[in-house]
Amino acid sequence: MNRILNPPSWPTTVKAPLLVALLMFLLSVAISNRVLLRLAETQERHLGTLSGAYLDGLSSSILPHVLREDVWEVFDALDRSRTLYSGVDAVETVAVNSTGSIIAASNPAAFPTGMKPPDGWLMRFSDNNQILIDERNQRAFVHRALTVQGQNAGAIFTELDISTLLLEREAVLWTLVVTNSALTLLLTAAGYLAMRFVVTPIKTLDAYPNRSADGPIELIPPERLGSSSSEFGRLFRRYNAMARAANERLALTERLAEEEKLASLGRLASGMAHEINNPLGGMFNALDAIERYGERESVRATSVRLLKQGLRGIRDVVRATLVTYRAEETPRPLTPQDIDDLRLLIKPELQRKELAIDWQNRVDVALPVAAMPIRQAALNILLNACAAAPKGSKLSFKANTCSNRLTFVITDRGAGLPKDLARCLETSGGVSPIPSKKGLGLWMVRRLLDETGGDIEVNWPPQGGTTVRLNFRMTQGALRDVA
Amino acid sequence: MLRLEGKVPKSQSRRHFVSAAMCAGAALLLPPRALATSQIRCGLTPVFLNNDLEILAALKGYLEVATGRSVQLVLRRTYQEITSLLISGQLDAAWICGFPFVANKAELALVAVPVWRGQPLYQSYLITGDQRIAANIDGLNDDIHAFSDPDSNSGYLVTCALLASKGLRPNSFFSRTFFAYGHRNVVRAVGAGLAHSGSVDGYVWEVMTVVEPELTRRTRVIYKSEWLGFPPIAAALGRAQATEVIALRQALIDMSQSDSGRGLLKLLYLDGFAGADASLFDDIAVKMEIVRRLG
Numbered sequence: 001m002n003r004i005l006n007p008p009s010w011p012t013t014v015k016a017p018l019l020v021a022l023l024m025f026l027l028s029v030a031i032s033n034r035v036l037l038r039l040a041e042t043q044e045r046h047l048g049t050l051s052g053a054y055l056d057g058l059s060s061s062i063l064p065h066v067l068r069e070d071v072w073e074v075f076d077a078l079d080r081s082r083t084l085y086s087g088v089d090a091v092e093t094v095a096v097n098s099t100g101s102i103i104a105a106s107n108p109a110a111f112p113t114g115m116k117p118p119d120g121w122l123m124r125f126s127d128n129n130q131i132l133i134d135e136r137n138q139r140a141f142v143h144r145a146l147t148v149q150g151q152n153a154g155a156i157f158t159e160l161d162i163s164t165l166l167l168e169r170e171a172v173l174w175t176l177v178v179t180n181s182a183l184t185l186l187l188t189a190a191g192y193l194a195m196r197f198v199v200t201p202i203k204t205l206d207a208y209p210n211r212s213a214d215g216p217i218e219l220i221p222p223e224r225l226g227s228s229s230s231e232f233g234r235l236f237r238r239y240n241a242m243a244r245a246a247n248e249r250l251a252l253t254e255r256l257a258e259e260e261k262l263a264s265l266g267r268l269a270s271g272m273a274h275e276i277n278n279p280l281g282g283m284f285n286a287l288d289a290i291e292r293y294g295e296r297e298s299v300r301a302t303s304v305r306l307l308k309q310g311l312r313g314i315r316d317v318v319r320a321t322l323v324t325y326r327a328e329e330t331p332r333p334l335t336p337q338d339i340d341d342l343r344l345l346i347k348p349e350l351q352r353k354e355l356a357i358d359w360q361n362r363v364d365v366a367l368p369v370a371a372m373p374i375r376q377a378a379l380n381i382l383l384n385a386c387a388a389a390p391k392g393s394k395l396s397f398k399a400n401t402c403s404n405r406l407t408f409v410i411t412d413r414g415a416g417l418p419k420d421l422a423r424c425l426e427t428s429g430g431v432s433p434i435p436s437k438k439g440l441g442l443w444m445v446r447r448l449l450d451e452t453g454g455d456i457e458v459n460w461p462p463q464g465g466t467t468v469r470l471n472f473r474m475t476q477g478a479l480r481d482v483a
Numbered sequence: 484m485l486r487l488e489g490k491v492p493k494s495q496s497r498r499h500f501v502s503a504a505m506c507a508g509a510a511l512l513l514p515p516r517a518l519a520t521s522q523i524r525c526g527l528t529p530v531f532l533n534n535d536l537e538i539l540a541a542l543k544g545y546l547e548v549a550t551g552r553s554v555q556l557v558l559r560r561t562y563q564e565i566t567s568l569l570i571s572g573q574l575d576a577a578w579i580c581g582f583p584f585v586a587n588k589a590e591l592a593l594v595a596v597p598v599w600r601g602q603p604l605y606q607s608y609l610i611t612g613d614q615r616i617a618a619n620i621d622g623l624n625d626d627i628h629a630f631s632d633p634d635s636n637s638g639y640l641v642t643c644a645l646l647a648s649k650g651l652r653p654n655s656f657f658s659r660t661f662f663a664y665g666h667r668n669v670v671r672a673v674g675a676g677l678a679h680s681g682s683v684d685g686y687v688w689e690v691m692t693v694v695e696p697e698l699t700r701r702t703r704v705i706y707k708s709e710w711l712g713f714p715p716i717a718a719a720l721g722r723a724q725a726t727e728v729i730a731l732r733q734a735l736i737d738m739s740q741s742d743s744g745r746g747l748l749k750l751l752y753l754d755g756f757a758g759a760d761a762s763l764f765d766d767i768a769v770k771m772e773i774v775r776r777l778g
Contacts, residue, residue: 071661072629072668075677109676113627114659 012199017191021184028180032173039172043165047140048131054081054088055144055156062095063146066154069097071113075104082106089161091139097154117157125157138163201232205239216250217243257444264383264441268321271348275317279310286310320344333366334406338375339399345379349386350395358396367406369472370452377448378408380441381468388414388466406472413465422458425468523550523727526557526565526577529631529665530714531751532690538750545747549734552727560664562634569719575727576718581767582636584717588761592723594716595735596759599686599752603713603759606685607637609706610673617680617705620645628657629669629678636767638666641708642682644770647777667691667698674701686713690752712763716756732758 007015058081065073074095082090094105094117105111124141126132131142140160146153204224211218219240226233286303293299320341339361350357385395389412396411417425425442428450449456454472461467523546532538539556546554557574559565562583569577570590584591596603611617611626620642630653631638639662646656653660661678663669666687672678685707692699716735718728735756738744748755 071627071659071677072663072672075672075675076668079671079675104677107676113677 013192013195016195017188020191021188024180024184024187028176028184032176032180035176036169036173039169043169044131044133047133047160047162047165048142050088051131051140051142051158051160052129052144054085054090055142055158057081057085058093058156059144059146062156063148063153066095066097066103066146067148069103071104075106075108078104078106088158089164090158091161092157092159094157095154096157098152100155103154121159122157124159133162135162135166138166201226201236205235208239208243216247219243253443260441260444268345268348271352272317272321274348274351276314279313283307283310316344331370331372334363334369334371334374335366336361336363338371339363339378342375342379342382343397346382346386349383353386353389354392355386355389356394358394360396360398360400362398362400363406367401368474369406373448373452374406374454374470374472377445377452377454378410378470380445380448381408381410381470384441385410385412385414385466385468388412388417390414401474404474406474408470409467410470411461411465411467413463416460416464417458417466417468425456425458428455521727522553522555523576523731524555524557524574525731526559526568526574526579528559528562528565528577528579528714529667530578530580530635530684530687532667532687532694534665534667535694535750538747541747541750545738545743546731546734548743549737549741550727550730552730562632566634569717572719572722574719575722575725576716576731578714578716580632580634580636580714581712581764582640582771583634584715584761585764585768585771586634588764590720591717592720593759593761594718594723594728594732595756596715596763597713597751598754598757599713601754602710603757603763604710605637605713606710607641607708608683608685608688608704609642609680610670610683610688610702610704611680612673612676613701613703615679615703615705620706622705623680624656625658626679627659627661627677628653629663629672629681630660631666631669631681631683632662632664635666635682635684636711636714636770637684637708638669638682640767640770640774641711644773645706645708647774650777652777667695670698670702674698680705684714686752693752709766711766712759715759715764 010018058077061081062074062077065077078093078095081093090106092105092107092110094111095103096117097103100116102111102113102115102117104113111117124132124134124139125143126141129142129144131140133140138161140162141158142160143155143157145155204220208218208220220236225236225240228234228237283306286306289299290303294303343357343359346357349355382395382397389395393413395413396409398407398409400407400409421442425446427446445456448454449470452472454470456471457469459467459469525546527539543554543556557565557568557577559568562580565574565577566579566583566587568574569579570587576594584593599605609620609623611623615622617623628642630642633639643653646653661672663672663678663681666684669678669681669683670688670691673681681702688699688702688704716731718725722728736758738748739755
């Protein structure tokens with residue numbers, strides 16, 4: 001509805017024909033007005049000429065009778081003139097003598113002999129011999145003075161019926177209206193078809209990039225490319241060339257991301273091996289102690305406790321890894337334990353770089369957000385913070401909920417995230433940071449955010465380092481969107 | 484078509500054609516000697532529908548056949564012109580009104596008198612518009628009145644005599660008068676409203692009710708005079724016995740004896756022509772005297 005009321009949003013195929021129709025309408029009004037004015041001028045000129053000829057003929061025939069005030073002959077001449085000048089459509093013709101008294105009229109009942117014509121009727125005539133037209137009453141008025149040797153002998157007054165002329169004018173008007181309307185409709189339809197033909201290539205250009213919003217850019221098929229000599233043919237080919245290049249870059253990015261993933265996996269496996277290896281030494285020592293001094297209750301108890309502690313540690317590491325990397329068939333809510341598992345996953349990195357972490361997890365219930373991508377995104381940021389943080393420094397992690405939003409705030413005291421990488425993170429649907437291989441993990445975070453509908457803010461605290469804030473909407477629909 | 488104006492029913496048009504054809508046929512049968520004799524010049528006035536050229540053609544055709552002479556029909560606007568031509572000998576005969584005949588009785592001789600509805604008499608009518616409620620001439624006071632001709636009996640003298648008998652004159656009784664120079668014109672003037680009333684020949688008005696009913700329909704007869712002598716065909720006294728006049732009289736009186744003559748009489752709505760005595764017009768002389776006495 002809003003689009004209908006907003007002309008700028010109308011399609012070009014509609015706007016252009018409507019513009020043509022509007023211009024045609026304005027043109028029609030201007031032309032019709034001009035034609036009707038000219039027609040009216042021509043009709044008035046012809047009417048003036050015709051009525052002049054009528055009065056001249058009548059004057060010459062009745063002048064002797066007017067001089068003699070011969071009532072019958074004047075009437076007879078007026079009466080005969082009605083048939084002789086049938087094209088004039090005289091309604092009333094009155095002949096008066098030099099004093100203005102009626103000698104005879106074509107309609108004696110309305111204009112009796114010997115009387116003077118009504119003043120109201122005489123006022124409709126001009127002072128000179130010009131014709132006056134009363135369109136409202138469909139009448140024209142013209143008179144002719146009768147003079148003999150320069151003396152006033154009388155006059156003839158004629159009231160003409162011009163309804164035929166006005167009907168002709170009306171017929172011309174309707175002819176113009178109908179013709180112009182038909183032409184406008186025809187040109188509008190032609191304009192619509194022409195615009196459809198013209199914008200078809202543009203619509204093709206508009207449609208193909210949209211089709212590939214979630215994957216490789218779709219190429220325009222060869223059968224739609226058209227001739228390479230046409231503008232759009234060349235444009236389509238340039239588009240396809242750009243699409244191929246973009247697709248190649250996307251494929252390369254994905255391959256690099258996969259390699260990065262494998263590298264991360266290697267680091268994770270290395271960390272896991274370290275985590276498992278650490279307790280293993282103690283566990284073997286405990287086993288040796290049991291083997292050697294197993295008869296001692298205190299040694300046995302201590303060794304068993306150490307074995308349990310070591311196995312528990314191994315179990316936690318294995319379980320966290322399983323939970324993190326196990327492919328899930330359906331999305332599930334994020335639990336407080338999922339967040340705490342992140343600490344276990346980065347523990348090797350923390351230990352490797354002798355980092356401390358301020359861990360504040362204020363989430364105490366399962367949240368309606370997709371657990372897997374969110375935790376993966378947070379893990380990537382945490383690993384990135386570990387990598388960036390100087391040895392022996394302190395990290396900060398805060399998980400909180402507020403106004404239906406889940407927020408992770410991760411702070412390190414590193415050199416600070418480069419601006420271009422921060423922009424890459426913050427820009428939804430941004431391009432990959434290739435050829436810089438360094439930001440691949442962050443680019444994957446961006447993709448995970450796009451997938452979950454989350455957003456990210458990067459800040460650089462005055463005391464140094466980087467603060468990254470991850471925000472996720474908590475709605476029941478969020479799980480379905482990810483699914 | 485020879486008609487100048489007015490309409491004639493189709494049946495009449497056929498009759499005109501038949502009669503004209505008969506006249507033409509008869510003319511072809513005449514001996515060559517007949518056409519070689521002197522011409523008859525005959526004057527006509529609006530005592531009948533002399534505007535109908537078809538009637539004039541039929542009349543001319545009949546008279547030429549019946550007299551064996553060529554005939555010239557002479558028309559003028561006024562009765563006076565025809566009377567003057569007749570008296571001055573420029574016409575052999577003329578169909579004039581009873582009034583000029585009586586007025587010039589010493590110089591004119593009767594040739595024949597038309598017979599209408601069985602007698603050589605007719606009436607003068609006073610007519611008004613069909614919407615008028617006047618019952619007699621008294622109701623026409625202050626009218627614009629149309630007369631036919633100042634030398635017309637029915638179209639002027641009768642009304643003047645009627646008013647004179649009351650001690651009135653037309654110019655004082657009517658607000659305005661004018662002459663239309665033709666009984667048919669009087670009917671047109673009254674029908675159109677140009678005149679409120681008019682004096683007209685009764686015979687012409689009755690014929691018009693058949694020939695041009697659309698004109699008479701708009702008029703109403705409010706007064707009919709007594710029967711008066713029908714407008715006669717007269718000749719100058721000195722030429723009363725001329726062969727042309729004798730031949731003309733015989734042709735007129737014999738009109739009802741031939742098919743072509745009967746066809747012409749049908750067009751004229753007359754029974755025939757007859758000889759008559761000048762005393763037929765004595766009543767007109769009386770009216771002249773009444774008017775003269777008033778001065």
